[in-house]
Amino acid sequence: MFDSLKRKLSDAIKTFSKSEEHKVDEEIKEEAAHGEAAEPTVDDKSNVVGEAVDKGAPKHAEVQRDSGIKLSVSTNIKKTIFGSVKLSDAEIDRFAEKLRVSMLESDVSFEVAEGFVEQVKVILGERKLSSKGLQDELIGTVREALLDTLRSSKGAIDIMSFIPERISSGGAPVKILFLGPNGTGKTTTIAKIAYALKNKGLHPLLSASDTFRAAAIEQTEHHANAVGVPVIKSSYGADPTSVAFDAVAYAKAHGNDVVLIDxxxxxxxNKNLIGEIQKMRRVIGPDLTIYVGESVSGGAIAMQIAEFSKFVKIDGIILTKLDCDAKGGNSISISKITGIPIMFFGTGEKYTDLVPYDPAKVVDMILPGAG
Ligand SMILES: Nc1nc2c(ncn2[C@@H]2O[C@H](COP(=O)(O)OP(=O)(O)OP(=O)(O)O)[C@@H](O)[C@H]2O)c(=O)[nH]1
Ligand SMILES: [Mg+2]
Structure with a gap:
């Protein structure tokens, strides 16, 4: 999961901070060879005044700092004189370029990568970094920009609290429709959600409304039996909406509080199949319609979702097979591009492999915090 993003972003930060530190070492050596200290000069364009540190700082630098005079010295020299450093525009651009490439190579969409990089540039342009731990400071900055990027996407509905709230306000049975392209993990995900709901003390049932694909009904039945929840089914070729209708009627009669519709x-x-799902929504009136898509399908998935949502209102996205996705960029881009929140990640084939989407946790997975 997120292997590419993780590796590329960390590498970009490491290489950049190493090269900066190397530059400082070289300059110190050079200055030592010439036997002279750095001579700060007055320049109103620079707004940087670092925190003065102990020994190496020439006296006049402190005097100038105290009198509020702005100093213009090269970033690296500032770093040797002061305890903090502000990167120059050229350095910020160089770092931003490394991040941009890392993002794009990891399947993050162009638009989202641009927004993220701009955010990093804004933060670095305003901030003095401690020269003692440049790498950690850069990690902190990138984490902050990543979190902002993820949080600026639409907030997710937490199904696990949405359902009980609906039930307690008299909305049972809560009806949830799952849709998406072939083989993305819809049926498996429904079983995972049924499992989680059952463990929460709820009484979900499954509607085997895929009456089209060979063995789909048996597959749904298999999962229902394994999880220990009822399944309502018909025969192949039956109207999927009528199966869901029967499932809702059964739920009302038997006290099942959630109907999960495959x-x-x-x-x-496919216009016919889109028409079929529109009919399902009209007749059944699901409380939530969830798109199940594969994380591994690269940049195409955001476009697919955007196309789907022209015909069917989608309330949330479940991104499956994250365990097979070495890149991970989709998890960052999709909700930002589509404006639809991600609700869960599917991270394996077991019923427990369903992770609620949480931006802070995503950032931790991609770029563990310093220290
Ligand atoms: N590794 C991994 N495999 C998954 C995940 N979710 C589903 N799968 C697997 O993906 C395959 C397809 O899953 P299904 O649940 O049948 O997918 P579907 O969307 O219902 O497929 P159709 O009904 O044919 O459109 C199965 O082998 C699942 O075990 C996941 O998060 N990770
Ligand atoms: Mg299926």
Whole structure:
């Protein structure tokens, strides 16, 4: 999970901070060879005044600092004189370029990568970094920008609290429709959600409304039995909406509080199948419609979701197979591009492999905090 993003972002930060530290060492050596200290000069364009540190700082530098005079010395020399450093515009651009490439190579969309990089530039442009731990400071900055990027996407609905709230306000059974392209993990994800709901003390049931794909009904039945929840089914070729209708009626009669409605895989380009799902929404009126898509499908997935949502209102996205996705960029881009929140990640084939989406946790997975 996130292997590429993790590696590339950390490498970009490490290489950049190493090269900066190397530059400082070289300059110190050079100055030692010439036997002279750095001579800060007055320059109103620079707004940097570092915190003076002990020994090496020439007296006049402190005097100038105290009198509020702005100093212009090269970033690296400032770093040797003061305890903090502010990167120059050229250095920020160089670092930003490394980050941009890392993001794009990891499947992050162009638009989102740009927004993220601009955010990093703004933060670095305003901030003095401690020269003692440049790498950690840069990690902190990138984490902050990443979190901002993720948080600026639409906030997710937490199904695990949404459902009980609906039930307690008299909305049972809560109906949730799952849709998406073929083989993305819809049926498996429904079983995972049923498992989680059952463990929460709720009484979900499954509607085997994929009456199209061979063995789909048996697969849904298999999962229902394994999880220990009822399944309502019909025969192949039956109207998927009528199966869901029966499932809702059964739930009302038997006190099941959640109906999880499966559907056949479909492409956004198939008008008939899109019409079928529109009928399902009209007749059943699901409380939530969730798109299940594969993380591994690269940049195409955001476009697919955007196309789908022209015809069907989608309330949330579940991104599956994150365990197979070495890049991970989709997890950052999708909700930002589509404006639809991610609700869960699917991280494996077990019923417990369902992780609620949390921006802070995503950032931790991609770039563990310093210290
Ligand atoms: N590694 C991994 N495999 C998954 C995940 N979710 C589902 N799968 C696997 O993906 C395959 C397809 O899953 P299904 O649940 O049948 O997918 P579907 O979308 O219902 O497929 P169709 O009904 O044919 O459109 C199965 O082998 C699942 O075990 C996941 O998060 N990680
Ligand atoms: Mg299925």
């Amino acid at each position: 559907s056949a895989g479909r492409q956004e380009t």
